Amino acid sequence: MEEMPRERRSEADDEVSLVDLAFIFLKHRRTFYLVFFSALVLGVIYAFFVPHKYEYVTLVGLAEKEPGTFIEKPGTVIATLENRWLPEYQAIYQASHNQPLPFDINFVNPESTALIRMSSEASVEQSEEVRRAHAHLVNELEKSQSAAVSVVKGTLESQIESLSQTVGMLESYNDAGEAIAGTVGKRLSLEATLESIQPMEVLAKSRKSSEPIGPARTLIVVLAGMLGLMGGVFSAFFMEFASVMRARVSES
Incomplete structure (x- = not known):
């Protein structure tokens, strides 16, 4: 009968409350500030010193x-x-x-x-x-x-010249009216193509361009701040994890 309460107490001990999270964050706040402000400063430097x-x-x-x-x-x-x-x-x-x-x-x-x-x-x-x-x-x-x-x-131009010569030859025949008309039509078509080039x-x-390309400077600074915020929180909890692991290893 006593085993169940002990198991529950063990599980409760392993749970992390919001108070624990806040304590961990405050304990490693220097790490958070270091990472956050480093990322923010780098973002500002990049935004204002890298040429557009x-x-x-x-x-x-x-x-x-x-x-x-x-x-x-x-x-x-x-x-x-x-x-x-x-x-x-x-x-x-x-x-x-x-x-x-x-x-x-x-x-x-x-x-x-x-x-x-x-x-x-x-x-x-x-x-x-x-x-x-x-x-x-x-x-x-x-x-x-x-x-x-x-x-x-x-x-x-060579084709037009050739067709002109052909028309001149056909004009010497009495019954070449249809052939002359067809040849003249082709020549006119080629002349129109020549003129349309x-x-x-x-x-x-x-x-x-009237405006620089790429993200605006303010957006770069905001993104750097967001990355610094996430990186700082992660670094703070990672430092706590590392300290707990060192304590467990030294105890063993």
Whole structure:
């Protein structure tokens, strides 16, 4: 009969009440304050001393043979930028500065548009380097697009010239009216295509965002305080756990 009350007393002894928790917290409050204020100070230092970053955007309108028909597909252009021209520029930069390019350059083709969006995140101090990098890539793209436009125009002009010669030959026949009309129609269609070719156009050059990107300074400080609060509480109870374990080990 006496075993049950003893078991209950043992279980009660193992339970931790709110008073015990408060006592443990007060006992190790210095640890809590140390962790909390350390995290808060680090958060403030990070928020106010790490330079803001801005987004720099360059927009390029690709050359089109006619509206909606690209001379070079956007996917092909982006693949060339990512795998050829950007690595070449990164190698040039590293060779001249003995360090890698300090920012990334991302390329996107917004859906259902003829645009290539080139973007980088960098501090104000790095803005000139961003402009140089974007200008280099735009220059490479412009040379490629100009060459492709020249090829397309040359092909169309050759076809138009050939059709003009064909019309001249057909005019010498009396019964070639239908053939002449069809050939002239094809030539007019090619001439319209030639006139509708739009070269590459640079719409924006390294345009800086009006606001810094990333979390606001106040949010960083608040998050640092919350992390410090949680870390401080955990550290206080961990210190109590460690002291109890040391006492148990010394007793054994």
